[in-house]
Amino acid sequence: MSINDFIKQLDTLVESAAEQFNSAIEKLDKDILENARIEFLGAKSGKLKSAQKGLGKVEKADKPVAGKKFNEVKQKLEGLFQAAIEQIEKSRSSTEVKEQFDVTLPGTRISTGHVHPITQTIEELKDITGRLGFTAVEGPEIEDDWHNFEALNISLEHPARDPLDNFYLQTAEKNTGKDNLLRSQTSTVQIRVMEDTKPPVRIVSLGRVYRPDEVDATHYAMFHQIEGLMIDTDVTMADLKSVLLLFAKTYLGDDVEIRFRPSFFPFTEPSVEVDMRWRGIWLEFGGAGMVDPNVLRSVGYDPEEVSGFAFGLGVERLCMGRHGINDIRYLYDNNVRFLSQF
Numbered sequence: 001m002s003i004n005d006f007i008k009q010l011d012t013l014v015e016s017a018a019e020q021f022n023s024a025i026e027k028l029d030k031d032i033l034e035n036a037r038i039e040f041l042g043a044k045s046g047k048l049k050s051a052q053k054g055l056g057k058v059e060k061a062d063k064p065v066a067g068k069k070f071n072e073v074k075q076k077l078e079g080l081f082q083a084a085i086e087q088i089e090k091s092r093s094s095t096e097v098k099e100q101f102d103v104t105l106p107g108t109r110i111s112t113g114h115v116h117p118i119t120q121t122i123e124e125l126k127d128i129t130g131r132l133g134f135t136a137v138e139g140p141e142i143e144d145d146w147h148n149f150e151a152l153n154i155s156l157e158h159p160a161r162d163p164l165d166n167f168y169l170q171t172a173e174k175n176t177g178k179d180n181l182l183r184s185q186t187s188t189v190q191i192r193v194m195e196d197t198k199p200p201v202r203i204v205s206l207g208r209v210y211r212p213d214e215v216d217a218t219h220y221a222m223f224h225q226i227e228g229l230m231i232d233t234d235v236t237m238a239d240l241k242s243v244l245l246l247f248a249k250t251y252l253g254d255d256v257e258i259r260f261r262p263s264f265f266p267f268t269e270p271s272v273e274v275d276m277r278w279r280g281i282w283l284e285f286g287g288a289g290m291v292d293p294n295v296l297r298s299v300g301y302d303p304e305e306v307s308g309f310a311f312g313l314g315v316e317r318l319c320m321g322r323h324g325i326n327d328i329r330y331l332y333d334n335n336v337r338f339l340s341q342f
């Protein structure tokens with residue numbers, strides 16, 4: 001066999017093998033590819049195997065060239081076969097994915113986060129009191145003795161300063177009047193505002209307060225208050241009641257009733273507890289009263305010229321009353337199944 005015939009025979013072999021591999025690729029048919037592999041690369045009677053016999057028949061001088069050519073062709077065929085398998089598998093897996101995708105199915109909604117129920121309540125309370133003419137202000141959560149006690153008419157011996165009822169900071173010098181603490185009430189902000197402003201004043205302050213209460217369904221060591229303060233000439237209890245009634249009706253609904261029960265706070269005189277009757281039940285929402293003359297004096301106001309009322313209500317209670325939540329801990333457990341309902 002001449003070397004030229006040998007080479008030609010191998011080239012034709014490559015051509016027809018490539019043709020069959022390609023048609024297998026086109027049809028994405030692994031069986032066709034496997035048959036082609038057996039036909040050309042089969043170990044026993046494959047076409048390449050038979051072509052190998054030609055090697056023995058070429059002139060001795062041509063043998064190196066013929067051997068080299070044979071090896072090249074063998075590698076080429078194996079390479080083509082490997083590439084064909086990979087291509088079939090790749091296209092198959094991508095069409096399988098395509099087939100699984102049903103464009104008529106409704107989409108899945110991406111769940112976006114939302115504002116915590118307490119924050120929602122705070123925003124709404126600000127909105128309601130804003131419409132009643134009260135400006136929202138903020139104060140610090142770490143307070144000094146003056147703003148949390150002294151200026152609010154809570155003297156050094158007063159039991160409200162008990163370390164069991166307050167979160168004093170570790171640096172506090174107990175009962176020296178220099179104690180810093182986490183504020184136990186938002187009434188601190190009344191003082192801060194009056195120190196900085198001349199009457200008339202009409203503000204609300206909404207924020208966190210801290211008390212070392214044992215945690216149960218109605219108590220938490222941190223909660224929120226809404227504090228209101230109105231100072232002007234001739235402000236009376238009647239104004240306090242009207243504002244709170246309007247406030248309660250707007251927040252809880254027209255059928256709500258409110259009642260005052262006599263009470264005591266060092267910073268108001270007279271003082272009352274504020275209850276609201278809602279869906280047939282009387283609920284306690286906080287305290288209120290006419291600002292004590294001592295408090296007015298401590299911020300440099302003249303009690304002969306101005307008077308005012310203050311109230312402090314629990315934000316959690318308002319939120320729980322409105323939504324029928326019966327355990328304050330739900331609000332702070334961070335359970336998505338609870339929170340996502342609001």
Ligand code: PHE
Nearest residue numbers: 185187287288289310311312
């Ligand atoms: N600061 C009082 C409390 O935390 C509530 C209150 C505020 C009472 C303003 C009267 C006036 O219980």
